[in-house]
Amino acid sequence: MHDVEATVARVLEGVLGAQRGEPAWRRDAKGGMSGWYRLGNPEEIPMVARALAGLEARLSMVSAYLVPSPQNAIGREIAYHFDLDGSTLTLTLELPLEGARVPSLTQVYRNADWQEREFRELYDIEVLGHPNPGRLFVDRSLEPALFERLIPYSTFINGANGERLWREVQAAQEEVAP
Amino acid sequence: MHTCKVPPLPKLRLYRINTGSCNGCDVELAATEAITRFGLDRLGLSFTADPTQADLVLITGPLTVSSREKVLAEYAEVPDPKITVLIGVCPISGGAFRDSYAVVAPLDEFVPVDLNIPGCPPRPQAIVAGIAKAVQLWRGGEHPPVSPGPEEGSLTENLRGRMRYRAEACVGCRICQHVCAGGAIRFDEEEAGLGFTLWHNSCLFCGMCSHYCPTGALAPTREWDLAHRQAEKYRQVEKGVVPRIPCSACGVPMLPVVPELMKKGYRALSAETARLQTLCSECRQVRSLEGVKRCTT
Numbered sequence: 001m002h003d004v005e006a007t008v009a010r011v012l013e014g015v016l017g018a019q020r021g022e023p024a025w026r027r028d029a030k031g032g033m034s035g036w037y038r039l040g041n042p043e044e045i046p047m048v049a050r051a052l053a054g055l056e057a058r059l060s061m062v063s064a065y066l067v068p069s070p071q072n073a074i075g076r077e078i079a080y081h082f083d084l085d086g087s088t089l090t091l092t093l094e095l096p097l098e099g100a101r102v103p104s105l106t107q108v109y110r111n112a113d114w115q116e117r118e119f120r121e122l123y124d125i126e127v128l129g130h131p132n133p134g135r136l137f138v139d140r141s142l143e144p145a146l147f148e149r150l151i152p153y154s155t156f157i158n159g160a161n162g163e164r165l166w167r168e169v170q171a172a173q174e175e176v177a178p
Numbered sequence: 179m180h181t182c183k184v185p186p187l188p189k190l191r192l193y194r195i196n197t198g199s200c201n202g203c204d205v206e207l208a209a210t211e212a213i214t215r216f217g218l219d220r221l222g223l224s225f226t227a228d229p230t231q232a233d234l235v236l237i238t239g240p241l242t243v244s245s246r247e248k249v250l251a252e253y254a255e256v257p258d259p260k261i262t263v264l265i266g267v268c269p270i271s272g273g274a275f276r277d278s279y280a281v282v283a284p285l286d287e288f289v290p291v292d293l294n295i296p297g298c299p300p301r302p303q304a305i306v307a308g309i310a311k312a313v314q315l316w317r318g319g320e321h322p323p324v325s326p327g328p329e330e331g332s333l334t335e336n337l338r339g340r341m342r343y344r345a346e347a348c349v350g351c352r353i354c355q356h357v358c359a360g361g362a363i364r365f366d367e368e369e370a371g372l373g374f375t376l377w378h379n380s381c382l383f384c385g386m387c388s389h390y391c392p393t394g395a396l397a398p399t400r401e402w403d404l405a406h407r408q409a410e411k412y413r414q415v416e417k418g419v420v421p422r423i424p425c426s427a428c429g430v431p432m433l434p435v436v437p438e439l440m441k442k443g444y445r446a447l448s449a450e451t452a453r454l455q456t457l458c459s460e461c462r463q464v465r466s467l468e469g470v471k472r473c474t475t
Binding site: 165166168169170171172173 | 272276284364375377380411412413415417
């Protein structure tokens, strides 16, 4: 077994217990390792983060997102991406659509400060124990959870425009048609 | 001796309103005004900074939530009768900003519009041609067209202009709809086949549809004069239908496999590959597997 796999397995077992299993690891064409692991509840993330900080892991990014279905979001998740000397480990945390709460990692990783403030502005997620819970970039006049109310630009530019004007176009074609 | 002189027509005065545009159309409008070879001065016009003195109103940009009140107040200062001209797809349909929380489009829901000059932005030549039509409208259509037309060599080589669609080359992959930044392309299942519609009043002339089309079914035409009366707004479309044909083996209706795609897949057409063109995907797999069996036995 590769060193990083064994080290992470030992740390997770120490924090969460042996019965929880190990991350799924992949190796890319250049030998880079990436591990994927799903956490059980929000309380586990600070415990695991502290243990990974003990391994000198770096928190490289935190991504919050809605889990889509064809019609509506069916849940939400946060992916915490760690770097362990060139290998990546992603810890995914499932959260409910209503009343999502997650403990802050800013006391463990200072760079979590901006990332947590960002996702609490964009999504309906409460961050517990954040030392600096002010707005990061969205104007104070706007309510939080913007991405759950407004159209993300990435969706917008894929032609996800409303139907109203298209109905006018179709009606005009029907007038022209004999 | 008595000489009878016909008095010259009074100069029409143009007033510009920017509702919150990216300034692309405003740059083109400034170029239209400043560069004499585009011929705006030959139309007998002058710009005014006083809305109460204006006859024609030129509006650029999508009407934003923040600017709405001021824009409408300024527009109301222009005395009636007046001709209102929308420049660029933003005021006409909202363009790339349609359905944004910050935009209240289209503008014709708030002010009466006479003429639209689509584009993103329209070229100076298109703006001049559109304003010429507006002048004609103002003068009751009694005068002959006053468009000076573009001078030779005044159009750039990389001008794209209106897109043209060829249904006979389309495979219905819908990549054009996916990459269209303005949401200007739609596919609809119709009785006759797969219907394609491109609405020029939302098209940004970006050329992404043509760039990504694997079979060249969409191509730029360099046609730049798309100015039209407001009544024609929703009729400015490029349309086509890809008819479904029955699979020659199982009879299931299918989109035809066009020669452009076959050339990409097989480089050169042969009698064998030509037979595959009339088969649906499942029958094509069966036929291909039979070929493999023949080769291995």
